[in-house]
Amino acid sequence: MEKIIDSQNNTKKTAKRRSGLKIVMQLIGLVKPMIPIMITAIILGVLGFLCAIFISIMGGYAILSISGVSQNSIDLSKIFAVVIIMAILRGVLRYGEQASNHYIAFKLLAIIRDKVFKALRKLAPAKLEGRDKGNLISIITSDIELLEVFYAHTISPVCIAFLTCLIMVIFFAQYSFVAAIIATIAYISVGIILPMITSNYGKDDGNKYRQRFGEINTYLLDSIRGLKEVIQYGYGNIRIKEIDRQSDYLADLNDNLKKCEGKSRANCDSLILIFSFIMLITCAILNSKGKMTIEGTVICSMGMLGSFGPVTALSNLANNLLHTFASGNRILDILEEKPLIEEVSNKEKMSISDELKENIIDCKNIDFAYLGNADEIILKDVSLEISKGEILGISGKSGSGKSTLIKLMMRFFDASSGEIKISGKNIKDWNTEDIRNSESYVIQDTYLFVDSIENNVKLANLNATHEEIVQACKKANIHEFIETLPNGYDTIIGEGHHQLSGGERQRIGIARAFLHDSDVILLDEPTSNLDSLNEGAILKVLNEERSKKTIIIVSHRQSTMKIADRVIKMKDGRAS
Template sequence: MTAGNKNKTSGQPDLLTTRRSALKIMGSLIGLVKPLLHIMLLAILLGTVGYLCAIFLTILAGQTLLKGTSFNFSSGIGGSVLSGLTAENIFILMAVLAVCRGVLHYAEQYCNHFIAFKLLAIIRHKVFAALRKLCPAKLEGRDKGNLISIITTDIELLEVFYAHTISPIAIAVLTSLTMVIFMGSYQWKTGIFAFCAYVIVGAVIPLWNGRRGSSSGMEFRSKFGELNSFVLDSLRGLDETIQYGQGEKREKQMEEKSLELAEMQKKLSRMEGGQRSVTNLTILLASFGMLFFTLYLYGKQEIGFDGVILCTIAMMGSFGPVVALSSLSNNLNQTLASGERVLSLLEEVPLVQEISEEEGDFQTSDRENALAAAGRNDFSGAEASHVSFSYEDESILNDYSIKIMPGKIVGIHGVSGSGKSTLLKLLMRFWDVDSGKILVNGKDVRNIPTSRLRDTESYVTQETHLFHDSIAENIAVAKQGASREEIMEAAKKASVHDFIMSLPNGYDTEVGELGDTLSGGEKQRIGIARAFLHDAPFILMDEPTSNLDSLNEGIILKSLKEEADQKTVVLVSHRKSTMNVADVVYKMENGRVS
C-alpha cells in the first residue's frame, strides 16, 4: 500500500463496542425530536387517552354487572361516577369508548410514523453532512460496507425507536399512573400493589433484558455491517474471483459469515423468548395477586366487593401499555446499537476543519475581484515550506520544501511510496501538515476558505471514480451548470471526445456502476476532462497517464503544454516519459526532493 492510500489516524470509533449507556443513547436520540416536539406531545396524548378507552371498556362491563347487585358503588371513583347512570347509558358510553379507541390509536400511530420518517430524513441529511466533513482524511481506507450499513439499515432501525419507543414510554407512564390512581381510590394499598406490578413489567424486566443483551445487539449490528462489506467486496471483485477460481472459497466464507450472523440472531431470539415468558408470568401473577390481595382486604372490611371485582379487572386489562414497553427491549438492543453507530459517526471530529468565508484570513485584492468578475481565478504560486508529515507513526515527508512558480509545468518524479501523492493531498488540504506550512497564493492553506481553495485547484487522482450516470454528467461534476459545449471542449482537451462520439448514445451513454463499462484509460481521460472543465488556475495531476498508451499520453501532455501559459500544473508520475513536458523536474525520494 502506498503512502497516499493510508489513513492519517486510527482514531475512528470502534463499531464493535458501545461507548455510552442505553439511557445516554436514548437521550441523544430524543434530542433530535425537538423540531417535532409538538407532534410528539400530541401522539402521547392521543395514545394515553386511547389506551384508557380500551381499559375502561372492560371496567365498564364489570360495573354494569355489579349494578344489578345490592352492592353500593361509593367505595371508588368508578362507583361514584356510575351510580347515577342507567345500564343503557353505560352501553352507549362503552360504544363511544370503542370507537374512540380505534380513532385515537390510528391518529397516534400516524403522528408517530410521521415523526419517525421525518426524523430519518433529517438524520440522513446530518450523516451525509458529517461524511462530507470527514472526507477524505477519515474515510480513506474506511470499511465502506459498514458505512453503507450505517446509512441504510442502522438509520432505518431508528424508525422503531422514534415510532415505537418514545411515545410508548410516555404513554405507559401516564396510563399506569392513571390506573394507579383509579385502583388506589378504592383502597390505597391496591394502588401501591398496581404500581409495583407496572414497574416490574415495564421497567425492571426490560432493563434486565436490555443489560444482558446490549453487547449482543452491538455485535450483531457490527457483524451485519461486516457481511455487507464482504458482499460488496465480492461483487466488485467478481471478475478476479472467476478468473482465479476463487468462487468456492468466497462462497464458503460468505456462508460462514451468514451462519455466524444466524447464530447471533438465534441468540437474540432466545433472549426475546425468555423475556416474553418472564413478562407473561409476571402479568399472570400480578393479576391473580390483585384478586387474592383484594379478597384479603375485603375480608378485613377495608374494601368493598365492587373494589375487589373492579380492581382485579382493571389490573388484568391495564398491562397493555407496559407490555408494549417491555416488548421494546427485544428489539431495543439492536436499535440502540444502531443509534450508537449513527451517533458515533455524527460526533466524529474531522481531522481537517473546513474554513468558511467568514473564518478565513483572506482579503480579496482589487485585481482578484476583477479576475473573479471576468470568470477567472488568480494564482501567484504555491509552496511547501519545511513540511513534515506522517501517517500515524510512519514518516512520509521530513522537513520538505518546494516552490511552484506560476505558469509552469512542474514535474515530480519518484518511485511509489516516496510521498508524491501525499504532497498533492497536502496542497489540496485533505490533511494538515504536522509541522511547517503549505502556502497557496502566499497564504497558509489552513487560513484559506475551503471553497476558495477548491476553486483555485483541480485535482486528478490516480483512480478516477465514475458515477452510475451518463458520461456528460460524469464530466459535468467539475462545474455546476456546465453547458454541453463546455463539456465537449473539456473532453477534446482530454483526448476523449472522439471515443465518446463513437458510442451509440454519445455523451448520454451510461457508464455503469463504478464505470465498469469503460477501460482504465478511458476513465482516466474523463478524470482529466473534469480538471479541464473545472478551469482552475492550479492543476494537480497524480499519475494522470498511468493507464494511457504512449499516443494518448502524448496528446494529453500536448494539451497540458498548450494550457500552461494560463495554468500552473504539478505533474506527479513515476514515468520518465511524462516528465518530458515539464519545465522543471524534481526527483522525490523518501520524503526528500532534489
C-alpha cells in the same frame, strides 16, 4: 472505549461505548423540531389506551349491574353504548397516534441521514481513507433505518405508559390505597425493572451483531467487486466458506437475541398474571374485612388485568432496543467524530492573483506521517517552490510520498511540521472552498456516478453550459468517443449501466479538471491507463495551457515527464 476486532482478530477501529441512557438522551435531543406532533401523539395514545382499559372495566360494571350487588346500578343500555363508542374511539385514536409517531420517525430519519452525510463530508478524505466501506454502508442504511423503532415506538410509548399508569393508579386509589400501591409496583416491575434486566442480558450481543453485520457487508462487497479475480484464480470456494462462517456466527448472535426476547416475553406474561392474582387476592381479603366493597374488588381486579397494555409495550420494546441502541451508538460515533482537518469558511475570500509575481505554491520543510503511524515518516524535510505557469513533474518509486505531497497541497491533510503557502499565504489561512476553486485534482482512478456523461463532467462546474462541457471533453480527447455512443452525452454510465474502460474513465476525470478551469492543476498518474496516442493528445493540450495555468504532474512514465519544465524525484520521503 472498546476495541472492535474482526474475524481475523485484527483491530478495525476504536468505538465509543455509551450507556443506554446516554444514547436515549442524545437521540431524544433530535426530536425538538417535532415536539408539537409528539405531544399530539402522546395525548392520542393515552386516550386510546384508556378507552381499551375501560372497555373491560365497563364490562365489570355490567356484571355488577346484572348481579345486583352494586349499590350504584348503571343502565345496561348505557354501558353497551359507552363500550361501542370506546371501541370506535380506540381504533381512531390508535390510528392518529401511529400516524403521528411514524411521521416523526421518517422525518427524523431523513434529518439523521442528512446529518450523517454532512458528518462524512467533513471527515473526508483524511478520516475516511481506508475506512471500512461495508460498515459505513451499514450505518447509512440499516442502522439509521432501525432508529424508526426508537422514534415511532419508544419515545411516545414511554410517555403514554407513564401517564396512563398514573391515571389508573389514581383510579384504583378511589377504591383502596392498597390497590393503588399494588398497581404502582406492578407497573414499575413490568415497564421498568424487567426491560432493564433484559437489556443488560442482550446488550453485548446487540453491539456485536451490528458490528458483524457491517463486516459481512464489507466482505460481500469485496467478493462482488473482485468476482473476476475470484473466478480466474479458483478462489470461489474459499470465499463462500468464509461467507458461510460469518453468516453462521451472525445467526448465532441473532439466536441469542431471540432467546433473550423469548425469556423477556415469558417473564412479562408471568409478572402480569402474578400481579393480577395478587390484586384479586388482596381485594378479596380487604372485602372480607369490610375495607373494600364488592364493586371495588371486581373493578380493581378486572382493571388491573386489562391495564398492562402500555407497560407491556415497553417491556417488549426492550428486545428491539438491543439492536436500536447498538445502531444509535454507531451513528452517534459518526456524528461526534472530529474531522482531522477542520474546514475554514470565515476568512476573507481569496484567489490566485493574475498579477502574482511570487511562487504560486511554496512548501517549506514539510514533514508528514499519517495519524496513528508517527514512526512511519512519509515526507521528510521537503522544500519546494513552484512558479506560476510552470509544469512540474514529480517522479519516484511507489510509496515515496508523491501522491501524499499532492494531497497536502489540496489540504486533504495538514503537514506534521513545516508549512505550505499558496499565493504567498499559508494554506491554513485560506477558506477551504477557495482552495478547491483554485486547484483541480485528478486521481488515477476516476469515480463515475450513475448518471449521464454530461452530468458526470459537469460535476466540476455545475453552472457550465453544454458547449463548455463539450470543449472540456475535446481537450481531454474523449469528445469523439462520446459522440459514437447511442445517446452521446446523455448516455448513462456507472455501475449497472454503460461501462467505460479505465482510459475512458481517466479522460472523463481530466475533462472535469479542464471544465473546473482552476489556476492550478494537480495530476496524479493522469495517463497511467492511456495509450500513447491519447496520452500525446492530452499532453499537447496541457502544454498549451501552461501560459494560463500551473500544472503539477505525478507520474512514473518518462513520456509524460517530457512536457515538464523540471522534474523532482522523490526518494525515501525527500525531494531532490
